[in-house]
Amino acid sequence: MTTKRSLIRRATAVAAAATAALVLAACGGNGDDNSSTHNGHNAASPSASAPAQQGDHNAADVAFAQGMIPHHRQAIEMADLAATRAESAEVKKLAGEIKKAQDPEIKTLSGWLTSWGEQLPAEGQGHGGHDMSGMMSAEEMRQLESSSGKAFDTAFLTMMVKHHEGAVAMAKTEQSDGTYQPAKDMAGAIITSQSAEIARMNTLLGKS
Numbered sequence: 001m002t003t004k005r006s007l008i009r010r011a012t013a014v015a016a017a018a019t020a021a022l023v024l025a026a027c028g029g030n031g032d033d034n035s036s037t038h039n040g041h042n043a044a045s046p047s048a049s050a051p052a053q054q055g056d057h058n059a060a061d062v063a064f065a066q067g068m069i070p071h072h073r074q075a076i077e078m079a080d081l082a083a084t085r086a087e088s089a090e091v092k093k094l095a096g097e098i099k100k101a102q103d104p105e106i107k108t109l110s111g112w113l114t115s116w117g118e119q120l121p122a123e124g125q126g127h128g129g130h131d132m133s134g135m136m137s138a139e140e141m142r143q144l145e146s147s148s149g150k151a152f153d154t155a156f157l158t159m160m161v162k163h164h165e166g167a168v169a170m171a172k173t174e175q176s177d178g179t180y181q182p183a184k185d186m187a188g189a190i191i192t193s194q195s196a197e198i199a200r201m202n203t204l205l206g207k208s
Contacts, residue, residue: 056179057112060174064183068170069110071166073106076099077141081144081152085148087148087149087152101193108186112183133170134169144159157204160197164197164201171191
């Protein structure tokens with residue numbers, strides 16, 4: 001009889017231990033979101049409190065789309081100047097690639113803003129008025145327009161490196177703060193492609 005009783009006691013103890021483990025896990029889970037030690041959890045905490053769906057977006061996603069549209073438009077404007085003013089075939093080729101990559105992204109970003117019921121940035125917005133990372137001032141754009149040949153190539157490459165670095169910074173902010181997955185995916189693509197173009201432009205400028 002004693003062995004049977006000890007078996008029952010042991011089973012009860014195991015069950016109690018399992019329940020305690022579950023309770024601990026639940027408490028631990030909640031603690032994770034608030035603790036700064038778990039960086040991985042921290043990034044997800046804003047979306048964890050809301051029901052996270054593919055279609056969910058937040059203020060960071062809106063800011064990314066509204067900022068990247070005029071940023072891309074200016075890059076295309078600069079690329080268009082290169083078509084007629086650049087001397088280097090490599091600069092012309094790069095300008096063509098920048099335009100080809102950024103045109104469809106503008107359309108996608110605009111589509112998201114429309115579907116979210118958010119305002120689209122006005123055409124021509126961004127000349128000096130937008131304090132966005134890497135944007136050229138109206139004065140810098142005028143300088144670029146008035147130059148040609150080798151002087152244009154150098155000015156274009158120098159400005160576009162700065163412009164791309166700004167876009168990469170904006171994309172990194174979107175990756176850390178945004179919740180809309182397609183926007184975060186685009187941000188990743190921008191970081192990859194524009195970082196590669198920055199390296200190419202620095203090589204053309206003669207920087208290692």
